[in-house]
Amino acid sequence: MRRTLIRGGVAVLLALTGAVAAPGAPVHAASRCNQPEPPPSCNGGGDPDPSPVDSPPLGAFDAMTFVGNGVNVAGWAADADTSGPLLVDIWIDDAFAKTLTANTYRPDVAAVYPSFGAYRGYDAFVPSRNGAHTVCAWAINVTPPGATPLSHRQLGCKTYDVPVATNIQSFYDSTAGRWMIGFDDNVLGETSFEVRWDYYILQTIPGSSIKIASPQTLTYTLPAHDGTGRVSLPGTRxxxxxxxxxxxxxxGSASTTALY
Incomplete structure (x- = not known):
């Protein structure tokens, strides 16, 4: 009779507290997931999600052409960390020149990197001077939030050496009956051209019949030429x-041609 009463009392106590004792489960087990620092079992357990990783930009500096007071540069650039077009900085002789946006149509890039799409090219004019210069292209890296940033990527460098004038000629125009000077003008915005002739005169040594060549120079100016291209102007020879x-x-640049 006493055991029956005890069992009945326990049953009543469990009913009043709302606790259900599952077979084999400890009665004291309770949730702690609402505490400030829950145990691993509350957040799913296992290792935490890995930190974001920065992917380096890709691309190339494909071509460069001097087009008169500047160069036209072309290539492509893309970064897996952004769906937008990448920025490309152009540097000339270690000095910043211009920022381009790589958003022109390049189906060849999409053929190799389908995830980038076709609009990843850059093709633009960058002001520059004639003479000898080095042009470099840099793809500007995009870093995802929380990742350690990588450096920008150099896509390549190209050099050029373009004097003021090339393909210089001196010829006689029999129709006009005068000497002409012809050359390819490689600059824009010149105010004039300066012509310098190196020549010699023969001088006789006093008291003898021996002649020696005495170096001489002749300089004068020619009018400016509109744009670039072939120039033919009259000039004294x-x-x-x-x-x-x-x-x-x-x-700051000159071009010479030897005459025989």
Missing amino acids: PINATKLTITAPGF
């Missing part, structure tokens, strides 16, 4: 000319 030099004041 001295007898016994040996070299013709063309410069454009302010552009």
